Amino acid sequence: MNTFYDIKELVTALKREEKLISEMFSKRKSIDFKLSDALELVDYEENRIDRLIEKSVIRENGGLLELDGQFLDFFEQVLYVSEEINLSYIDENIKNIKENIVYFLKEPNENRRYTYLRTIKKTFRNMGLITLRSVVDLRRNIENTFKNEANYKIKQLKLESLDDKRTVVANLIQQTLVLINEEELTFFNRALDEELSRIIVELKSQLGECSHNLIEIEKQIIDYLNQIKHQGILLEKLRKLKYLKDNFTIEAETDIRQVISNKNEVIFETRTNQSINLSIDFLRENERAFDAIKRIAKNYRDRLLFKQEIAESISNENLENNIEEEVMVNLEEVRNRFVATSDNLFNFILNYDFLKEVDFNERVTIFCQIVSQYEEELQIQDAYQTTNGIEYAMVFSK
Numbered sequence: 001m002n003t004f005y006d007i008k009e010l011v012t013a014l015k016r017e018e019k020l021i022s023e024m025f026s027k028r029k030s031i032d033f034k035l036s037d038a039l040e041l042v043d044y045e046e047n048r049i050d051r052l053i054e055k056s057v058i059r060e061n062g063g064l065l066e067l068d069g070q071f072l073d074f075f076e077q078v079l080y081v082s083e084e085i086n087l088s089y090i091d092e093n094i095k096n097i098k099e100n101i102v103y104f105l106k107e108p109n110e111n112r113r114y115t116y117l118r119t120i121k122k123t124f125r126n127m128g129l130i131t132l133r134s135v136v137d138l139r140r141n142i143e144n145t146f147k148n149e150a151n152y153k154i155k156q157l158k159l160e161s162l163d164d165k166r167t168v169v170a171n172l173i174q175q176t177l178v179l180i181n182e183e184e185l186t187f188f189n190r191a192l193d194e195e196l197s198r199i200i201v202e203l204k205s206q207l208g209e210c211s212h213n214l215i216e217i218e219k220q221i222i223d224y225l226n227q228i229k230h231q232g233i234l235l236e237k238l239r240k241l242k243y244l245k246d247n248f249t250i251e252a253e254t255d256i257r258q259v260i261s262n263k264n265e266v267i268f269e270t271r272t273n274q275s276i277n278l279s280i281d282f283l284r285e286n287e288r289a290f291d292a293i294k295r296i297a298k299n300y301r302d303r304l305l306f307k308q309e310i311a312e313s314i315s316n317e318n319l320e321n322n323i324e325e326e327v328m329v330n331l332e333e334v335r336n337r338f339v340a341t342s343d344n345l346f347n348f349i350l351n352y353d354f355l356k357e358v359d360f361n362e363r364v365t366i367f368c369q370i371v372s373q374y375e376e377e378l379q380i381q382d383a384y385q386t387t388n389g390i391e392y393a394m395v396f397s398k
Contacts (some may be wrong), residue, residue: 024067098184101120121195127176142217170249180203288351329366341397343370349363
């Protein structure tokens with residue numbers, strides 16, 4: 001395997017391909033990273049991808065790229081996003097500390113004794129961080145399992161497995177405390193190192209915090225398992241009821257009608273949300289309320305406030321009652337007056353007084369309307385005349 005020659009070459013390569021590696025790490029669970037996607041992030045210089053593959057930073061499999069397991073684990077551990085709980089590493093650290101304590105006590109040379117002491121301090125420091133990280137990962141995995149696992153049986157098995165890991169972490173914490181407080185008192189009396197004392201104090205604080213979190217995690221697991229059990233029992237009952245319903249025997253083999261008749265629940269009624277007004281004294285005196293007000297005001301700071309424009313007052317003229325009269329043509333009245341004459345209809349309408357100004361085109365329209373509405377009462381002849389370019393039939397009353 002072709003590896004980097006030194007740290008400088010490794011850091012330079014990671015920095016140069018920062019864009020590609022960052023994108024691949026952020027998308028490590030969501031999508032399959034294709035070679036075409038990677039080429040866009042390295043300015044279509046395929047030799048840069050080939051170099052990363054050659055140095056085992058990334059791996060290619062069937063046209064798909066992925067980060068090598070070593071680098072993926074390294075990034076997840078450093079960024080505290082790993083979902084794997086490495087309990088064996090904590091156990092190995094305890095064994096490593098015990099071995100180096102033995103070497104320290106039996107080594108007469110001061111320089112070599114200090115080398116063993118430095119290893120012990122480094123391991124103690126790592127143990128606190130690793131234990132805290134394991135507890136955080138344990139809580140995250142428990143919540144993700146309960147919320148995202150669809151299969152109830154698998155969900156229960158995973159939670160029980162995580163509970164076993166919780167027990168292992170609690171036992172390892174207890175072993176570490178016993179190692180510090182009981183088993184290796186001689187070593188701590190002889191070491192007399194100020195830095196080691198600070199590390200031990202910090203480690204005890206971290207382990208105490210982990211122990212409290214493990215108690216809460218245990219309660220959470222018990223609650224989740226009880227919910228799963230309750231949901232499983234309910235699901236089993238629903239399946240039995242559905243089976244009886246599908247076979248049309250639900251009323252004969254159960255007392256469902258009696259149970260439903262005794263129920264008066266309103267589970268489908270919409271809930272009304274009632275706002276609770278905070279007291280003026282609380283808003284004036286409480287610091288948390290003041291911080292909340294400032295935070296809300298910050299969200300509205302950039303919003304424009306539009307001043308509402310007031311309309312002008314309505315003038316008295318617009319408030320007065322205005323009556324508009326319109327003279328309408330009464331076709332029936334025109335027809336009645338025409339019947340009493342001997343004139344032809346077109347000439348009669350052309351000279352008729354409508355009590356308003358009516359132009360020639362409107363009079364032609366009135367002529368057509370009367371002919372169409374009162375055709376049976378009129379005598380329409382085959383003779384025609386023309387006036388102002390309009391040809392019309394001669395129409396007389398019967």
